[in-house]
Amino acid sequence: MLLKDKDFLLFNKFIDFFNLKIEKNKLDLLSKILFIFSNLPYENLTKLRKAEERDFEKRLRTPYYLIKDFFEKGTGGTCFSLVYFLKNFLEYIGFKSEFLLCDRIYGENTHTLILTEIDNKRFLCDIGYLIYKPIPLEKEIFEFENNAYDFILENKGKEIYVYTKNKKGFKKFRYKIKMEKVKEDEFISAWEKSFEFEMMNHIIITKDVGDGIIYIKDEHFHKIKKDGSFYKKLTKEEFYKFLESLNIKWQSL
Secondary structure, eight states: OOOOHHHHHHHHHHHHHTTOOOOSOHHHHHHHHHHHGGGSOEESHHHHHHTTOOSHHHHHTOHHHHHHHHHHHOOOBOHHHHHHHHHHHHHHTTOOEEEEEEEETTEEEEEEEEEEEETTEEEEEOGGGTOOSOEEOOSSEEEEEOSSOEEEEEEOSSEEEEEEEOTTOOEEEEEEEEEEEEOHHHHHHHHHHGGGSGGGGSOEEEEEOSSSEEEEETTEEEEEETTEEEEEEOOHHHHHHHHHHTTOOGGGO
């Protein structure tokens, strides 16, 4: 485990900042925690800045650095750093959880999420895909949604396939979850390899904004909603204003 005392101190600060009450009902507590994580943007600005960092913890942005940057700069992280924070935070307050790795069309182990168990029922937690509620694994086919997409989860046992669907019911493959427990060193190895992903050639920012999801890739701005999407090509000035609207202090990155 990469965690140190400084990480646990900021866990407490995180709890206090969001006024999180540690309830006995674990499913309600998990739901509240995942909703809190919707405040952290998915962004690779911090990852791009740390790509050449020699300090291992700073480069990967372990929970201490991720939480510290959130409070000071309004940043979040990409799926590996966010999931590592979430898993250790959940275990800090009494949950048992496991890392899971996922394959996307552009490669193996290119996405990650968490499996946790409450009262002998299993739930997925996929904050990296901006799904801020527990996903139950009780059915072979399960449909759910976030503020932009309708999802279909097809549980094949050792593998779970996740799709989005449009209004006509057309399915688009998003990722395959491999239901094999992942040791921390395997997770960290996949995390390090994520610095080689093609996304490191672009600026990526996504965030749930309540009535939809904002997605930015370089100068290309999208707002994705259930009833349609809006697109605009941003000027440099508009890009920086947008960062400010998300409370990201880009000048300090």
